[in-house]
Amino acid sequence: MLGSLEGGCALVYASGMAAIAAVFALVPVGGVVVVPDNAYNTTLSLADELLASGRLAEVRRVDVADTAAVTTAVRSEPHPQLVWLESPTNPLLDVADITALADATHQVGAIVVCDNTFATPILQQPLTLGADVVVHSVTKYLSGHSDVVLGAACAVDAQLLDRLRTHRTVHGSIAGPFETWLALRGIRTLPLRLERAGRSARVLADRLIGHPQVERVRYPGFGAIVSIEVAGGLDAADRVAGATRLWTNATSLGGVESLIERRRRHANEPTTVPVNLLRLSVGVEDVEDLWTDLERALDGAR
Numbered sequence: 001m002l003g004s005l006e007g008g009c010a011l012v013y014a015s016g017m018a019a020i021a022a023v024f025a026l027v028p029v030g031g032v033v034v035v036p037d038n039a040y041n042t043t044l045s046l047a048d049e050l051l052a053s054g055r056l057a058e059v060r061r062v063d064v065a066d067t068a069a070v071t072t073a074v075r076s077e078p079h080p081q082l083v084w085l086e087s088p089t090n091p092l093l094d095v096a097d098i099t100a101l102a103d104a105t106h107q108v109g110a111i112v113v114c115d116n117t118f119a120t121p122i123l124q125q126p127l128t129l130g131a132d133v134v135v136h137s138v139t140k141y142l143s144g145h146s147d148v149v150l151g152a153a154c155a156v157d158a159q160l161l162d163r164l165r166t167h168r169t170v171h172g173s174i175a176g177p178f179e180t181w182l183a184l185r186g187i188r189t190l191p192l193r194l195e196r197a198g199r200s201a202r203v204l205a206d207r208l209i210g211h212p213q214v215e216r217v218r219y220p221g222f223g224a225i226v227s228i229e230v231a232g233g234l235d236a237a238d239r240v241a242g243a244t245r246l247w248t249n250a251t252s253l254g255g256v257e258s259l260i261e262r263r264r265r266h267a268n269e270p271t272t273v274p275v276n277l278l279r280l281s282v283g284v285e286d287v288e289d290l291w292t293d294l295e296r297a298l299d300g301a302r
């Protein structure tokens with residue numbers, strides 16, 4: 001089902017990170033990769049770990065929203081073998097021009113990968129835009145109920161799929177059948193959940209722009225994640241996240257219930273992420289209930 005939604009073939013893994021690790025393993029020993037300067041923190045930690053252990057020769061960090069800068073990084077010698085995109089990025093919600101970056105990447109003979117967890121294939125299909133591999137944390141929107149840990153890698157090229165499948169077999173990162181079945185059931189309501197949560201996210205983003213306790217709102221105009229920077233710094237942001245009752249202060253995202261989290265509380269979060277940034281994963285609750293709870297928590301943090 002996921003393969004047909006993405007326009008390729010999907011392999012499921014025990015987690016999103018298992019799929020991501022399998023894709024990084026496509027890079028030859030001593031290779032060069034280009035990665036976003038903000039993205040899911042453990043993806044970046046994996047790249048750093050591969051560099052520290054000597055498995056990779058270089059990791060180039062780029063702002064994926066800056067097409068010219070990424071293109072320059074891709075064309076610089078030695079050329080990379082893999083360009084990693086996440087779009088929108090977690091948690092700054094930067095959006096990459098996948099088509100232009102896939103073109104530039106292919107010109108130097110490298111492959112381009114896109115983590116499509118935030119957009120889902122309902123809103124964006126990177127394979128049809130030129131990406132070679134799409135990865136997902138199926139744990140998030142695809143499953144949708146915060147009760148599954150699962151990942152996927154999608155591709156069209158038979159050789160890439162073969163290498164990914166072999167890596168999965170020999171590393172034992174195969175998915176459990178029950179998790180896979182739960183994800184299959186979750187995907188059946190994906191368009192409905194995303195439509196509702198996306199509509200609410202737009203309403204909330206508009207209202208948050210006008211709130212005096214909010215310094216900045218990041219929302220790319222689609223999807224159901226909104227990131228805000230709270231006036232008053234780290235402590236004020238922690239007070240907001242601790243004061244909501246309907247929004248649960250927890251990590252993860254993409255479930256039917258709304259979650260709020262200050263991302264820099266994680267030691268491996270990129271320093272490009274402001275300390276006062278809260279990531280809001282908008283769920284399917286009534287939007288007025290969500291606003292009332294958030295507004296009360298923001299007012300109380302003053």
Ligand SMILES: Cc1ncc(COP(=O)(O)O)c(C=O)c1O
Nearest residue numbers: 015016017040090117137139150
């Ligand atoms: C964008 C993104 N990719 C990958 C992952 C990792 O997925 P998993 O938690 O299923 O290993 C996450 C987890 O938060 C994520 O947000």
